[in-house]
Amino acid sequence: MRKLLNTLFITSEQAYLTLDGETVCVEIQKKKAGQFPLHTLEGIISFSYNGATPALMGACAKRGINLAFFNPFGKFLCRVAGESRGNVLLRKQQYRISDNEDSSCFIARNFILGKVFNCRWSIDRTLRDHELRVDAERCRNAIHVLTEAMNKIKSESNLDTLRGLEGEAASIYFGIFDELILNQKEDFYFHGRNKRPPQDYMNAMMSFGYTLLANDCAGALEGAGLDSYVGFMHRDRPGRKSLALDLMEELRPVLVDRFVLTLVNNRQIRREHFTTTESGAVEFTDEGRKKFLTAWQERKKETLTHPYLSEKIYWGLVPQIQALLLARYLREDIDGYPPFLWK
Numbered sequence: 001m002r003k004l005l006n007t008l009f010i011t012s013e014q015a016y017l018t019l020d021g022e023t024v025c026v027e028i029q030k031k032k033a034g035q036f037p038l039h040t041l042e043g044i045i046s047f048s049y050n051g052a053t054p055a056l057m058g059a060c061a062k063r064g065i066n067l068a069f070f071n072p073f074g075k076f077l078c079r080v081a082g083e084s085r086g087n088v089l090l091r092k093q094q095y096r097i098s099d100n101e102d103s104s105c106f107i108a109r110n111f112i113l114g115k116v117f118n119c120r121w122s123i124d125r126t127l128r129d130h131e132l133r134v135d136a137e138r139c140r141n142a143i144h145v146l147t148e149a150m151n152k153i154k155s156e157s158n159l160d161t162l163r164g165l166e167g168e169a170a171s172i173y174f175g176i177f178d179e180l181i182l183n184q185k186e187d188f189y190f191h192g193r194n195k196r197p198p199q200d201y202m203n204a205m206m207s208f209g210y211t212l213l214a215n216d217c218a219g220a221l222e223g224a225g226l227d228s229y230v231g232f233m234h235r236d237r238p239g240r241k242s243l244a245l246d247l248m249e250e251l252r253p254v255l256v257d258r259f260v261l262t263l264v265n266n267r268q269i270r271r272e273h274f275t276t277t278e279s280g281a282v283e284f285t286d287e288g289r290k291k292f293l294t295a296w297q298e299r300k301k302e303t304l305t306h307p308y309l310s311e312k313i314y315w316g317l318v319p320q321i322q323a324l325l326l327a328r329y330l331r332e333d334i335d336g337y338p339p340f341l342w343k
Contacts, residue, residue, distance in 0.1 A: 007300075008036055009293045010046040011286065013072045017044070017052035019059050041065055043219065045212075047072050047289070066219035076211055079218065090225050093330050094243075098230050105159045107246075107329070107337050108233035112166045113153050114250025114339025119173040120146040121342055122253050126180045134179045142176040145169075159233065166249075173253075180261050187271040188264045197281030201274050202260065204282040205292065209256035210248070212296060213319075217251070218244040220319040224327040247322060254342045255318065259299055268295060308338040 010017065010026060015033070018025045024044065026034040038059060043066040046052070051069065057080045060067040068079040097103045120143055127139040149169040156162045178190040181202070190202045198204040218228040218241045231242025233249070263269040273288025284292065300316025313321060322340055329337040 006041055007043040008041055013048050015048040016050040017056050019056040068215050091227050101159050104232035105157055109153050109156055109162055110337045110339045111246050111249045116146055116150050116169045117341045118253035142172050145172050182265045199280055205260045213248050213256055214244050217247045217319045220323040224323040250339045307341050
């Protein structure tokens with residue numbers, strides 16, 4: 001079982017990363033601000049435009065450390081990748097299946113089945129724990145509709161129809177999502193998904209979380225020997241990590257949405273942790289981004305029992321486990337890809 005190491009988040013816009021022996025040094029205005037051993041890191045995520053030295057990028061690629069660059073507002077820029085891992089036969093099988101829509105749908109429907117299952121679980125969890133604080137009838141109706149959607153998804157064999165079912169289920173889920181916000185309702189509300197740019201606090205946090213999750217999924221897939229750019233539901237598009245987007249579908253409700261709800265409902269994030277630009281875009285302040293990332297890393301270190309493996313793991317390892325299960329299916333070691341169905 002892979003060990004969960006630390007992720008180093010660089011939040012200063014002036015930071016520059018260098019290699020010093022077996023350590024990564026963080027320099028701000030040519031002064032050393034921190035130094036961390038490489039062997040303790042599984043990832044480095046930088047929100048600085050200044051970048052890193054080629055020596056450090058090479059060291060991270062060689063050691064399998066996921067080094068990714070975002071702009072200060074959380075938009076993904078690029079990530080460092082070393083030599084492709086894994087058996088070339090595994091990737092050739094991935095490409096063959098991706099080229100066949102029927103075979104792709106067989107895998108894609110499990111991604112979407114996991115997503116809808118976890119959306120339903122999230123609503124059900126809030127209903128059970130806070131029935132008197134939510135519109136119970138609306139929640140039960142949403143759970144019923146999502147259950148019916150799952151029954152249709154299980155037998156669907158057409159990709160376009162599957163996408164339609166996923167879209168309908170997402171509409172039901174996001175239509176009830178505002179009910180799951182229990183505190184700070186005057187500031188934190190959800191009236192539907194908006195992005196590029198997000199225009200309210202909830203969407204700003206969700207988009208930021210999805211970006212982090214997509215990066216984690218891409219690193220997990222590459223680590224399992226798969227090509228994160230060749231998907232099954234999300235079709236090929238230059239520059240898009242389609243398989244990472246596939247994998248993260250089932251993980252969004254439990255790894256990001258519930259996490260964001262917890263931050264708001266526990267008042268760990270408040271309105272002063274955001275700023276609004278002249279164009280109406282909502283962004284984190286520096287303090288808000290640090291609070292989010294600190295809580296994100298703490299969440300990844302919490303443990304759970306994996307529903308398929310029945311083994312205790314860290315939450316942060318869920319993308320890696322799912323990527324390995326997908327690789328096992330493609331190698332025909334198991335009969336089907338088991339989605340992450342959280343209970």
